Amino acid sequence: MNKKQALLQPYNKNGLALKNRVVMAPMTRGRALNDDNRPTGELHAPYYAERASAGLIITEGSQVSEDAVGYINTPGIYTEEHVNGWKKVTKAVHDKGGTIYIQLWHVGSMSHPDFHGGKLPLAPSAINPNEKSFTPEGFKDTVTPKAMTIEDIKTTVEDFRKAAANAVKAGFDGVEIHSSNGYLFHQFFNRTTNQRTDEYGGSIENRARFFFEVLDAVKQEIPENKIGARFNPSLHGSFGSTMDEETIPTFDYIIKKLNDYDLAYIHLSEPFSDVSDLPYAVSEIAKHYRPLYNGTLMINNGFDQEKGNAVIERGDADLVAYGKPYISNPDLVERFEGNHPLADWDQDTFYTGGVKGYLDYNTIEEAQEA
Numbered sequence: 001m002n003k004k005q006a007l008l009q010p011y012n013k014n015g016l017a018l019k020n021r022v023v024m025a026p027m028t029r030g031r032a033l034n035d036d037n038r039p040t041g042e043l044h045a046p047y048y049a050e051r052a053s054a055g056l057i058i059t060e061g062s063q064v065s066e067d068a069v070g071y072i073n074t075p076g077i078y079t080e081e082h083v084n085g086w087k088k089v090t091k092a093v094h095d096k097g098g099t100i101y102i103q104l105w106h107v108g109s110m111s112h113p114d115f116h117g118g119k120l121p122l123a124p125s126a127i128n129p130n131e132k133s134f135t136p137e138g139f140k141d142t143v144t145p146k147a148m149t150i151e152d153i154k155t156t157v158e159d160f161r162k163a164a165a166n167a168v169k170a171g172f173d174g175v176e177i178h179s180s181n182g183y184l185f186h187q188f189f190n191r192t193t194n195q196r197t198d199e200y201g202g203s204i205e206n207r208a209r210f211f212f213e214v215l216d217a218v219k220q221e222i223p224e225n226k227i228g229a230r231f232n233p234s235l236h237g238s239f240g241s242t243m244d245e246e247t248i249p250t251f252d253y254i255i256k257k258l259n260d261y262d263l264a265y266i267h268l269s270e271p272f273s274d275v276s277d278l279p280y281a282v283s284e285i286a287k288h289y290r291p292l293y294n295g296t297l298m299i300n301n302g303f304d305q306e307k308g309n310a311v312i313e314r315g316d317a318d319l320v321a322y323g324k325p326y327i328s329n330p331d332l333v334e335r336f337e338g339n340h341p342l343a344d345w346d347q348d349t350f351y352t353g354g355v356k357g358y359l360d361y362n363t364i365e366e367a368q369e370a
């Protein structure tokens with residue numbers, strides 16, 4: 001009977017050959033505790049390998065350059081040390097029959113000069129997101145970033161291309177572009193954070209241009225059907241993001257245009273906050289975007305087993321990404337198979353480094369033996 005669960009059905013389409021439709025969502029865990037910010041065989045490899053029964057694992061956001069970083073102890077994908085570290089992770093996951101994509105990340109203005117030798121973080125326009133940045137010395141207020149020059153934009157496009165090349169070298173099955181959650185791409189998409197007057201600002205097409213230039217650069221290194229892209233269209237009031245009447249039309253334009261590409265998937269988030277009173281927002285993201293996009297649609301945010309099965313059965317999504325449930329349930333798929341209860345996550349150890357709250361969550365078997 002369990003095999004009939006929609007979440008547990010295999011998914012074979014385009015670049016994806018997944019044993020089930022349960023995806024581990026990308027999650028920053030702050031465990032690259034070394035001078036190189038490289039993932040390690042001691043921490044990252046066993047953490048991801050324990051979760052290899054997921055149809056697909058998407059790694060934590062991984063900075064594509066020194067400019068791209070905005071949090072402590074997050075891994076990079078721009079040096080040989082990073083590539084060698086990630087090789088240990090991909091091997092460990094592949095040895096257990098898993099599939100793993102790396103999330104390519106640039107935080108833009110959601111950073112602090114402490115990460116950049118005193119230089120200002122980069123962003124489309126010089127607008128302070130008025131958020132907090134978690135620096136090596138604790139939380140600090142964000143600053144007014146530097147508006148990127150055309151040269152900065154070209155360099156950043158190239159950084160993503162090189163990061164994609166490194167991802168291939170490191171043995172990843174694909175990459176996800178982190179064009180979501182108020183970070184650099186989202187800052188280009190939204191009018192409040194992008195007040196440029198050149199070809200990267202103003203019209204919807206111009207605000208989407210940087211994303212498509214990066215996508216075109218990334219696909220020089222890895223086939224289109226091994227590339228995913230993540231969007232959070234109704235993000236409002238957090239991560240420096242404010243919606244207006246052009247926000248949803250901008251995402252509609254981008255997602256419809258992605259029909260011209262042959263991507264592995266698009267990865268959408270349902271709103272992070274209640275936007276039902278906001279005239280410009282869409283409250284049901286999967287429902288809104290399903291008819292606009294012909295390819296594979298992955299949905300995330302707040303799903304449990306029942307809701308995950310239901311959204312696939314309704315036909316609103318093909319794959320469901322689980323975040324926090326994957327922190328505390330390495331065997332999430334087996335728990336769904338057996339209709340077992342899920343273990344609770346400990347928010348205090350999300351980013352604290354080390355083994356605690358990272359490698360010490362039990363499988364259902366271990367929990368039953370204990």
Ligand SMILES: Cc1cc2nc3c(=O)[nH]c(=O)nc-3n(C[C@H](O)[C@H](O)[C@H](O)COP(=O)(O)O)c2cc1C
Nearest residue numbers: 025026027028060061300301302303322323324350
């Ligand atoms: C500890 C933590 C770290 C996260 N880091 C990332 C990240 O690096 N990249 C990203 O796109 N989303 C990140 N997210 C968001 C998750 O991918 C996901 O959207 C969110 O947890 C909601 O899904 P859930 O309700 O299944 O937890 C993070 C979430 C958590 C809890």
